Amino acid sequence: MSLSLFDAEPLPPEVIDDGVVLLRGFAAQQGPQWIEAVQSIQAQAGFRAMQVPGGKTMSVAISNCGDWGWVSDLQGYRYSAVDPQSGRSWPAMPAFLRQQAVEAAALAGYAGFAPDACLINRYEIGARMGLHRDQDEADFAAPIVSVSLGLPCTFLWGGLTRSQPARRLQLTHGDVLVFGGASRLVYHGVQPLKSGWHELLGHERWNLTFRMAKAGYSVT
Numbered sequence: 001m002s003l004s005l006f007d008a009e010p011l012p013p014e015v016i017d018d019g020v021v022l023l024r025g026f027a028a029q030q031g032p033q034w035i036e037a038v039q040s041i042q043a044q045a046g047f048r049a050m051q052v053p054g055g056k057t058m059s060v061a062i063s064n065c066g067d068w069g070w071v072s073d074l075q076g077y078r079y080s081a082v083d084p085q086s087g088r089s090w091p092a093m094p095a096f097l098r099q100q101a102v103e104a105a106a107l108a109g110y111a112g113f114a115p116d117a118c119l120i121n122r123y124e125i126g127a128r129m130g131l132h133r134d135q136d137e138a139d140f141a142a143p144i145v146s147v148s149l150g151l152p153c154t155f156l157w158g159g160l161t162r163s164q165p166a167r168r169l170q171l172t173h174g175d176v177l178v179f180g181g182a183s184r185l186v187y188h189g190v191q192p193l194k195s196g197w198h199e200l201l202g203h204e205r206w207n208l209t210f211r212m213a214k215a216g217y218s219v220t
Contacts, residue, residue, distance in 0.1 A: 013107055016157065016169070019143075019181025021108035027100065027147050028174025034149055035200050037094040038120060038208070041065045044091040045083050047122045053077070059127040066093040068117040068213040070136065077136050079117065079213045093118055101145045101210035108178035110143045112219040115210035123153065123205040129190040131158055131166065134211070142217035143180025145210040149173055150201030151193060158187035173198060 010025040027034055047061035050072040064070060068079040069090040082089055098115060105113035121129070134144055148171040155177070158166035166187070171177065179186065193205055 010174075016177070017179070017183045017186070019183040020157075020177070020179040020186075022169070023104055023107055023176040023178065024172075025174045026104055026107075026176040027149065030100070031149065031174060031200050033096055034100075034147070034208075035206075037097050038149075038206060040094065041091045041120065045069075045086070047120075048085065060129055061122040061124075061127075063120045063122075064118065065091045065097075065120070066115065066117040066213075070117065070119045070211075070213070079136060097208070097210075101147075104145050104147075104176045105143055105178055105210075108143070108145075108180075110178065110180055110219075112217065113143060113145070113210075113212070114215060114217075115145070115212055116215045117211045117213040119209045119211065121207040121209075123151070123190070123193045123207065125195050125203055126192050128192040131156060131162055131187045131189040133185045133187050134209075135185060136213070137211055138214050139212055139217045140184050141180075142212035142215075143178050143184065146177045146179070147208040147210075148175045148177075149206040149208070150198045151196045151203070151205040153193055153205055154191040156189040156191060158189075160186060162187050173200070 014022040016022050045063045047063050049057050049061050051057055053076050071080050101115050102113055152172040155169040155171045156166040158164050
């Protein structure tokens with residue numbers, strides 16, 4: 001599968017669930033700027049495969065930017081102000097990324113979103129993300145803004161318990177999923193990435209999730 005450098009123009013917001021809005025193509029037309037911003041982060045805090053508390057290694061490689069970075073190791077899941085690998089602060093969040101995340105959140109109905117962390121996941125062919133929920137943030141009132149770049153994926157959208165059945169959503173380059181409100185703690189995941197080729201990222205998919213890790217959320 002070969003995908004165009006500039007995928008479809010943004011479509012009207014699509015309500016997926018209570019508090020969940022899909023902005024198809026929101027980031028597609030500025031794709032090169034997204035890639036350049038992530039590359040600048042990677043140069044300072046390269047992607048690495050983290051361990052989970054049980055000792056296994058994640059198939060997805062991770063980096064972070066912003067005031068806080070999400071980390072995982074044998075001690076558990078948490079946010080840290082420093083990169084445990086280098087001992088330095090995480091790279092600053094590029095202004096372009098912050099602005100785009102704020103705009104996407106506002107389009108989805110979440111005015112006042114002010115991300116202080118961005119978790120960047122790199123998927124290579126076969127990489128996956130099991131069902132989980134984002135529960136390490138200080139304020140669940142704030143939404144998560146999730147940006148897909150590169151190869152398409154099958155995104156799993158479940159329920160408030162792990163046992164509930166999951167829907168399958170196809171996310172392509174430039175799609176942005178914003179979830180909060182009643183669905184903020186829904187279980188979600190990504191099926192193994194299928195083989196393909198994208199003009200910007202080749203055989204990879206990058207996923208950026210913007211969060212308010214420590215800051216409180218207040219609507220402006």
